[in-house]
Amino acid sequence: MKTKLLILFSLVVISFSSLAQDQKFAYVNSDSVLRSMPAYKVQMKSYESYVKQLQTQLQTKQTSLQQKFAEYQQNGGDWLPNIRQEKEQELTALDQEIKTFAQTSQLNMQRKQQELLEPLLEEVQTAIEAIAKAESITFVLPDQTFLYSKTDYDITGKVIAKLTGN
Template identity: 35%
Template sequence: MKKIVFLFAFGLAALFAQAQSPAKIGFADVEYIFSQMPEAKQIETELQTLQTQLKKQYDGKVAEFQKKLQEYQAYGNTVPDAVRQNTERELQQLQQNIQKLEQDSQENLQRKQVQLMEPVYTKVGKAIEEVAKANAFTMILTNQVSGLDVVLYADDQSDISDLVLKKMGITPQAATTNPPKK
């Protein structure tokens, strides 16, 4: 019975001792990490190519609409009402098609960006987790969310961004984003 009480007391003491140890918190600049990755340029190139293709389609539809509109304006009252009304319907349909094409293009571009970025974010997340565990961090924050600073002050020793890059086999270059303010 004394052994059980002793083990219970020892376990409880160990639990309290562990609970009182300070948390080791770090941060990672995900934008900086991403900017250093070779995949970033490939993704940017793919997205720009897609955007160029979509813009070409859009410009073609706009040119078709403008041509039809100029033809409509050129004949004015010289055509029968039925032809004029038919042309007006065609113009309205073209205008709706242009708006739909613009919306679809934006959605396609966003979908492609998510598709291309997902494996990169997974890779970065895994590397952050491995670095955090290897360096006994209890929590890792990102320094920005939606372009807004989240970490307002951080000691450079808390920044694991370069460690994450090294973990992924990337030699860190000069930072291209703003580090947290000190």
Template identity: 30%
Template sequence: MLRKTLLAAVITLITTAGAYAQKFAHLDFTELVRTMPEYKQAQEEMEKMRKEMEDELLELQNELREKAQKFEKEASGYTELVRQRKIRELQEMQQKIQEYAEENQENLARRQQELLQPLTQKAQKAIEEVATKNGYTYVFDSSQGNGLLFFKNGEDIIALVKKQLESMPPIDMKSSKGTTEAPKPNSQTPAPAQQQQTSPAKDKKK
């Protein structure tokens, strides 16, 4: 019985010593990525892409508004058949603009992911290298909203990781070119005969 008690005490002592031998560190991963030079390049490209999309949508919306105003002025001179056709054309144009706007938002989010992925991979590699060199067993992300509620007795290694990033080759942001541009909707609405021959699914792909 005494031998079992001593053995249990030794195991507990070894386990406790092993736990204390572990080194813990933390850093704000979001802040780390935002300080990288490539992050500024990514943001500039995203802003340029967003501005181009907004300008195109504004142009289409202005065109739709002009067509609607013209319809209101000339509606009294239309036959009922022509009037209904004009209304349908305006509705279809509005629907296409809405779909174009939604596709642009999806493409914008996709492009942002494409641009940020190599940055996060590079940051992760730098963290691993710093942790290996300095013997850290765990490195926690202290960014807000990542689920880490409390941390004690750890070292903030963001300065070490930043220094490690400086020694790594820069990312060629131009090499990552995604095909994220949505096809601009055609402002010319097809004639009624063509509308009957073209299904909505096929028309959307144009």
């Protein structure tokens, strides 16, 4: 019984070791690949323009709040109680609107960035797959996975060359 179990274990180890020898691994720095693409720079300019628009809108709302608050501080003592209460409610509503706008803007910026980068990430993925197939690579991993790796297994340059036509 022990002999059979030992033979079975040996066969499993031998088959795993031969299977591992047939595998070819590589890694890629997708971030470097993405940043090397001319389209990335165009998309990032579009994103930065979008962010700037949102920041301008937020700044306009904050300036309006500051002006209304300054007016309230300056003239609030002279107003009738019902006018003062109305102004306080207006300030509170404007403050809440600014907070909501800021939160919504954060979500919109994330969506916009994803929308702009998604087609580029698909191009990167396609290029990685093409190189992996051409070089019979079984697994391509992100370079952040490793604490150490030989540069022989880095296909980042090949992916960049494929995408940029160099």
